Amino acid sequence: MTAVDEPRLHVMFGGSAAGSLRQALSKAGRDEQVVHQNDSFSFGPINPADAQARARWVADKFDIDGWDEVSAGFDHFVESSLASGILPVAWFSSHDTQSFTGFLEWLWRLWDAPCEIVDVAQLQLGRPKNRPCFAVSPSLITPDEFIENRLFDSSRPLMGEERAAFRFLWGRLKTENAPLRVIAEKQLVSAPLDYFDPLILSHAETDWRKMARVVGGVLGDWTEEYYQQGDIFLAARIRRLAEAGKLEWRGDLYEMRNCEVKLPAAPKT
Numbered sequence: 001m002t003a004v005d006e007p008r009l010h011v012m013f014g015g016s017a018a019g020s021l022r023q024a025l026s027k028a029g030r031d032e033q034v035v036h037q038n039d040s041f042s043f044g045p046i047n048p049a050d051a052q053a054r055a056r057w058v059a060d061k062f063d064i065d066g067w068d069e070v071s072a073g074f075d076h077f078v079e080s081s082l083a084s085g086i087l088p089v090a091w092f093s094s095h096d097t098q099s100f101t102g103f104l105e106w107l108w109r110l111w112d113a114p115c116e117i118v119d120v121a122q123l124q125l126g127r128p129k130n131r132p133c134f135a136v137s138p139s140l141i142t143p144d145e146f147i148e149n150r151l152f153d154s155s156r157p158l159m160g161e162e163r164a165a166f167r168f169l170w171g172r173l174k175t176e177n178a179p180l181r182v183i184a185e186k187q188l189v190s191a192p193l194d195y196f197d198p199l200i201l202s203h204a205e206t207d208w209r210k211m212a213r214v215v216g217g218v219l220g221d222w223t224e225e226y227y228q229q230g231d232i233f234l235a236a237r238i239r240r241l242a243e244a245g246k247l248e249w250r251g252d253l254y255e256m257r258n259c260e261v262k263l264p265a266a267p268k269t
Helices: 015-027 051-062 067-083 097-110 143-148 160-176 197-202 211-222 231-243
Strands: 009-013 033-037 088-092 116-119 180-184 187-191 248-251 259-262
Touching: 009 015, 009 097, 015 033, 015 143, 033 067, 051 067, 051 231, 067 097, 088 097, 097 160, 097 180, 097 187, 160 187, 197 211, 197 231, 211 231, 211 259
Parallel strands: 009 033, 009 088, 088 116
Antiparallel strands: 180 187, 248 259
């Protein structure tokens, strides 16, 4: 673990997690910097992880423009995590595809620069019995939980063998360059774009349901043990399922709270 009095530069892979950590640091009276990025390398091309190529892919598959602004910030993010000369501490979860893939791409660009890590999937939190006791994702940790569980002091150096294993994993996934990276059988693996479609359809009914409710149902399935994807991805897949006739819809397909979906009625015999 890092000595308490050493300065730290915290590296986060997601704005929500970074916001919680900043609140916790401020509340604890710790003057430490946090840098973060918002791209998710759990989907889209990663070989190379070119900002324009990723933006074109997101526009085509998700109908979202302007993703190049999200992706283009990653180079600056990597530079910022090293520029201060302070040893960076990377926060991620091997049970959370966004933070884990973000960490792996960051480490890939870091080359052999030293760093410390906190894999929150291995951290047990003091929570009520009706909540998961493991952190699952940095984005699910509250500011108070950072403080109460002394998570600031849980980092450890990333040593050679483990570092090589992370780089080997990301190198293989880059070679495969699949549409998705998912956690299956406790491992990060490549997957096709429609991998989660059956799960999405299982949360739809023959009666109308808000798209946001379907999305929330899928997210709820994941927060117990793994965190696979966010609402942007799920909403995009629901649109594709609707366009393919696997779901009916009414309202605005691009507004989760203003759209309802249902399973098509069975054909009459």
